[in-house]
Amino acid sequence: MQHVYAVDRFRASPTWPVGFRAYTGHGGLRADGDDISIVVSDRPAVSAAVFTRSRFAGAAVRLSREHAAGRRLRAVGTLAKNANVATGRPGDTHAAEVAGRIAAIVAVPTDEVLIGMTGVIGRPLPMDTIRAHLDRAARLGPAGFDADPVRVARAMMTTDTRPKTAERTVGRARIVGVAKGVGMLEPDMATMLAYVFTDAAVPPTELDAAFRAAVDKSFNCLSVDTDTSTSDTAAILANGAAGPVDPAEFAASLADLCLDLTEQLARDGEGATKLLRVTVDRARDDAQAKRVAKSVLNSPLVKTAVHGADPNWGRVVMAVGKNSADTDIDPNRVTVRFGALEVYPADPTPAALAELGEYMRRPEVDIHIHLGLAGGTATGYGCDLSAGYVRVNADYTS
Template sequence: MTHNHSPEGPEWPVGFRAHTGHGGLRPDGDDISVVVSDRPAVSAAMFTTSLFAGPAVVLSRAHAAGRKLRAVVTLAQNANVATGRQGAEHAAEVVGRVAGLLGIPAEEVLIGSTGVIGRPLPMDAIRAHFDAAEARGTGAFTAAPLAVARAMMTTDTRPKTAVRTVGGARITGIAKGVGMLEPNMATMLAYVVTDAAVAADALDEALRAAVEGSFHCLSVDTDTSTSDTVAVLANGAAGPVDPGEFAAALADLCLDLTRQLAGDGEGATKLLRVTVGGARDAAQARRIAKSVVNSPLVKTAVHGADPNWGRVLIAIGKNTGERDIVPERVTVAFGATEVYPAEPTGETLAKLTEEMRASEVDLAIGLGIGGGTATVYGCDLSAGYVRVNADYTT
């Protein structure tokens, strides 16, 4: 497995191409994107568990069940959620237009829609966009992954892309999402495409394993989006690869995207990484780690570079159902420096304060119960988060 990085961003795997353009979803800039394989593909996908899942998710779930997705269309700045029957009709119309443009069945198209909830799509502008795209033809599909990642952005401050190679195949990933972000399936919008030849069952297994150790370990503000989608499409153009190596590369790519998403959380100035060890099992470790990474008191302490280990303890202690956690066995460290049950000196705390001014902050917790471990990813909480969300729709 190798990483390929360049200032221009990654390239598409063999057989994939893309389009971006302005469809009236935001005042200016690209806000519609389409990624397509020029040959049949196999696919796997996961979606939000929200009770208010949007029409894009409902439609995409049905299409993903066939495991033959070949294209993804994304509408940015408008989630098309809580828009009733009209919203469902609009989502289906967009999928139909994309399928017609590409000459493929509608059931092979996945749709993602992200942004403000409760507003209908500006269908007249979207129709005009696809009319123009049809006039140009798919020969004009020349957008790079970085351009698609930018077109997907809402409150993101930067595009998220990642690439890995395994054998002779390339795996390219793009993602967006920096708020309304606590996954209960995958999280935000993340699309991965590859020219590796992978069986559908193996692809699904690899995706679920990758999500479990990456996107499922991500939280910015504890709120699960109505539109969360992650999907992987494999068209086989580069031939077969070792299944184990492919699964490892996919997991590494998803973790890369997870770190980018956490570090760009709304208003964030720092990536916060919390590792819990010595737990009863991995599930308990993740619950405790999430409890800490989601604590507003911990997040604000990190923002202020304050090694306030008392806030970490209260975030652990509020899990009153975890009866096997005994305070006398718990340890807490900021970076490599233990602060509990040790009694750090003023000099040590001053050093920790300086270390916590860095762009990444690590917290390590030991529970002293068993061998379960988990690492979760989040960010600090600043006044910028309040400002972004207070002004979001006005």
């Protein structure tokens, strides 16, 4: 499995797998810069997708759920800076029109188009400017699509500070992913917008199973602020141009790519200065491990301690203890470490606390919690909590 690293960590810029083309342009949704993107396969593809469970899911999510059910998605279109959520029937009509216009541009059936919309909730789409822009894109046509994955990832951004891309190879096939999202991130089936494209030939049932398994161990283990978005969408399209691949190698590479994107998203969390990983093992089962990891990862007190490099490790055991329904968690069996430094049940000396403070100044902080019960394990991915998060979200629409 070959790794090609993402641009925000001095990585080479990836190119699309065989058969995929992309377009980006400025449709007037943001003041300047591209805000509309389209990725399309030049041949039929199979697909899998997962979406937010929010009861206020946006019109794009509701429409794309219907289209994704056929597992034959061939194009993905995204509008940034406007989520088209809580906009009533006009929002539904506008989402259907955008999907239909994109389908016409790339000459595929409308029900083979997935659309994503992300940004401010409760504002109607500026359809006049969007229509005018898509008319110009139609005159260009897919033959003129020349945007690379970095441009697509950048066009998807809202409060992101950098584009997120990742790439892996499996045999002769390649897998390329793009993602956006830095706030309103507490996944429930999916998180933010994440699209994966591959030229591997994978049967739709196998693709769906591999993608859901990858999402569960990566995007669904991510949290920035405990808030689940109304627009979360994650999808994969496979057009088979490179031929069949080993199923186990494909699943492993896909999972690794999704985890790469997850960590990029966590590093770029709104106001974030550090990546925070919380691993729980020897839990009763994986579900318990994930629940405990999330309770630590989402604790404002833990996150602010990490931000300030304050060696207040007691906040971690507090967050573990919040899981009051998990009556099998016994403090006498629990062990807590920061990196390699055990803080509980050890009684850290002043020198050890100073060492812990130094460790917490690093750009990546790992907390390990051993429950001493059984074989369950999970890792959660997130970030510290800084004043920058408050500034970004206090002024988001003003």
